[in-house]
Amino acid sequence: MARRWPAPSQPTNVFRAAKPAPAPPAAIRARATWPSIRTRSKHIWSKSLTPIAAHCWPNWTRCARLHRTDRHLAWLGTLTLASHALPAAAQYASGATFTLEAASDERRRGLSWSDGDPVLRVSASVPLTKGFSLDGTATTLWGSPRHGGADAVVDLGASYGRQLGGFRLTGEGRYHFFPGADRQGYGEAGAIAGFILGPASVDLAARYAPRQSAIGGDNLYLSTSAAIGLPGTPFTVSGHIGRASGDAHDPARAVRLRPESIYWDHGIAIDWYRGHWSAGLRYADTDIDARNSAHAGASLIARAGFTF
Structure with a gap:
């Protein structure tokens, strides 16, 4: 006679059988x-x-x-x-990069943000999805007079880029914080169109800071830049030219980013890359009258960094 097995209504006999039974x-x-x-x-x-x-x-x-x-x-x-x-996110975050740098000056758009003093800089870039990434940079300013005595500037932003053949289109947004200074932060947005051909690249960029009390109005910066890697060497040569303009509702604050209502800046640089190490030498200058703004004239800036 076949063995009878307990019905589902009798769970106790299944789990606590008095005697072991064959499966x-x-x-x-x-x-x-x-x-x-x-x-x-x-x-x-x-x-x-x-x-x-x-x-x-x-x-x-x-x-x-x-x-x-x-x-x-x-x-x-x-x-x-x-x-x-x-x-x-983990897949793209694996491509994150971090860089430590030291430079003889912090020059942006031809103007010294560190009053001509050497700076230390740490930056990070974290890609989240294809084309979209977050980035941040912290730079010492040592009580910068240009930015209300700020001890540092922290730039936080996001960017999204699309590659279309040899062209690349990028949109970005960024906010600049100034630790150690009161009400100095401001934000700006930008768009970059670039073209790559072999070791050379050319970019056209427009960055706009809408009207904000911290900068005494609005600010528009248009620029073009080019770079080329020298074949068979670890060197890259680059150059740029830019134009800053905008409306000044508070002239005392507007001189932070524009010592004159409209000005031009230009520069040329040579950079060396070897493994995780890099170094560079850059020349920067503007057409601003030296009597209107300190640390806005010709300058030679050296830097060295390590990326990991």
């Missing part, structure tokens, strides 16, 4: 086990967890502390979920 065929085992487990789970909840919940309810902090093993399992579960929830 049933797979088809019968599948039908009997799943309902039994479900029924047993309800039994465990009603008989075991209800008293625990009643015990914890008056003072839930008694049950908030996890045993060491439970904490380890909780952390393991959290990390497992995170690893499955962010696969794409």
